[in-house]
Amino acid sequence: MKLRGKVAFFLIILALFAGALLHATDSRGADSIRCTDGCNMIIIAVDTLAAGHLQTYGYGRDTMPQTEQFFSRGTIFENAYSGAPWTLPSFASLYFSNVPSQVTFKDLARNGKPSFVSAARDAGSAIYGVLLPNTVFVTDAVNSPFKEAEIEYGGTDTFSKAGGAVRRLSEQSKRTGNPFLLMVHTFDAHDPYSPVPPYDTVFGTSDQNKTVTMQDILHANLAATPTTETLHDYILRYDQQLRRLDDKLGRFLESIPESTLDDTVVILLSDHGEAFWEHGHFWHGLSLHKEEMHVPLMVRAPGAGARRVSEPVSLLDLGPTVLSLMDIPSPDTFAGDDISILLKGENLGKRLLRYENGYPFFLHTITPDIVPPSSLSAVDAWDTNLPVIEKSSEGARWGDLVYIRAVRVPSKRFMFDLSSDPTEKENLLSTTVAETRAPLVEQFKEMLRAEGLF
Numbered sequence: 001m002k003l004r005g006k007v008a009f010f011l012i013i014l015a016l017f018a019g020a021l022l023h024a025t026d027s028r029g030a031d032s033i034r035c036t037d038g039c040n041m042i043i044i045a046v047d048t049l050a051a052g053h054l055q056t057y058g059y060g061r062d063t064m065p066q067t068e069q070f071f072s073r074g075t076i077f078e079n080a081y082s083g084a085p086w087t088l089p090s091f092a093s094l095y096f097s098n099v100p101s102q103v104t105f106k107d108l109a110r111n112g113k114p115s116f117v118s119a120a121r122d123a124g125s126a127i128y129g130v131l132l133p134n135t136v137f138v139t140d141a142v143n144s145p146f147k148e149a150e151i152e153y154g155g156t157d158t159f160s161k162a163g164g165a166v167r168r169l170s171e172q173s174k175r176t177g178n179p180f181l182l183m184v185h186t187f188d189a190h191d192p193y194s195p196v197p198p199y200d201t202v203f204g205t206s207d208q209n210k211t212v213t214m215q216d217i218l219h220a221n222l223a224a225t226p227t228t229e230t231l232h233d234y235i236l237r238y239d240q241q242l243r244r245l246d247d248k249l250g251r252f253l254e255s256i257p258e259s260t261l262d263d264t265v266v267i268l269l270s271d272h273g274e275a276f277w278e279h280g281h282f283w284h285g286l287s288l289h290k291e292e293m294h295v296p297l298m299v300r301a302p303g304a305g306a307r308r309v310s311e312p313v314s315l316l317d318l319g320p321t322v323l324s325l326m327d328i329p330s331p332d333t334f335a336g337d338d339i340s341i342l343l344k345g346e347n348l349g350k351r352l353l354r355y356e357n358g359y360p361f362f363l364h365t366i367t368p369d370i371v372p373p374s375s376l377s378a379v380d381a382w383d384t385n386l387p388v389i390e391k392s393s394e395g396a397r398w399g400d401l402v403y404i405r406a407v408r409v410p411s412k413r414f415m416f417d418l419s420s421d422p423t424e425k426e427n428l429l430s431t432t433v434a435e436t437r438a439p440l441v442e443q444f445k446e447m448l449r450a451e452g453l454f
């Protein structure tokens, strides 16, 4: 064997040995997330996607098969909670990693606390958002962490625009060596419930001539108990819309090139769920019950295997986690935790997760004859130090125990044990707690007292 041959032979043996060693490490324990210079991030926020309506979270109907198939190779967070049950405070809490009452309009107007988007931008990453068009009054506030030049407005072609953005950003990232951050926000699961053919016959047949609008839903809330027919019809239409969304979202996910996926973390989440009379109302933003707070969180990261994580996590954890995966330090204003070790099969430990609900401050701080500030420029007219909501209720989750209280009515408070009462029917504060759970409940109360919540 000539010298060159000997060297090559030696290198091959070395490579085989190293490979065997790596394999042994993999099978022994934690995965490692492999991205060359920090991971690119594709974050898909599906507005109003209730975790309880997905098969991977135990639902009977296969509402989003293609999406679930894509994320079956990633991590499913079984117990992810949003920071608030409606769009504006939920996005404020996830972008700024704080409960909504700690986020001000000044922050949204980019004169205050940093968001994970601004932190990534400041670190040199390309930022891009395929976001909601300006059709709802909160849109500008929700899109505010992005600069105008970084936004493309979605709509019926959100996912084809997102596909184009992935291609452009991947090219750019290869040139600059900096990871990119793409946020996609779609309203496809949100009301009105108006499934179109052929989706109006999936899971059953809904009335094709009828659209259920937000006004219909809110009117139904004013009525006494809805008829079984109405309840089933609303649920059917919502599920049909999810299947329609799945066709678009599934195609987009499948279109992401393998070469991009090798260096990219893909995240699916929702800002809040949707209620279907589990606690006496439809829609969202009306309570801190599970059907409004429990959201899907699925993460596919290169190098991390398929797993399910039962440890409760919060969308306040999104910012620190995204930045950690991009190799960017988190601002010290963030209240959430970096949960990326959960993707590798490690544990984080039991934490107290907080969330809130409230009315938008501007609804009563500006005179009613002024149009609500659909643009942040309108915010200049009043005090931008105000938080995005005036807190009306607050809550916390600790393991399987959850707590809710009304801020102005101290006697109105609830505690549920999701391990024995997954639909939150039995208030532990007005019943005798099982002996086996009593010490844990007392410990939870102590923690809530320490936080000024009880």
Ligand SMILES: [Zn+2]
Pocket (backbone or CB within 6 Å): 047, 048, 086, 087, 088, 271, 272
């Ligand atoms: Zn929303």
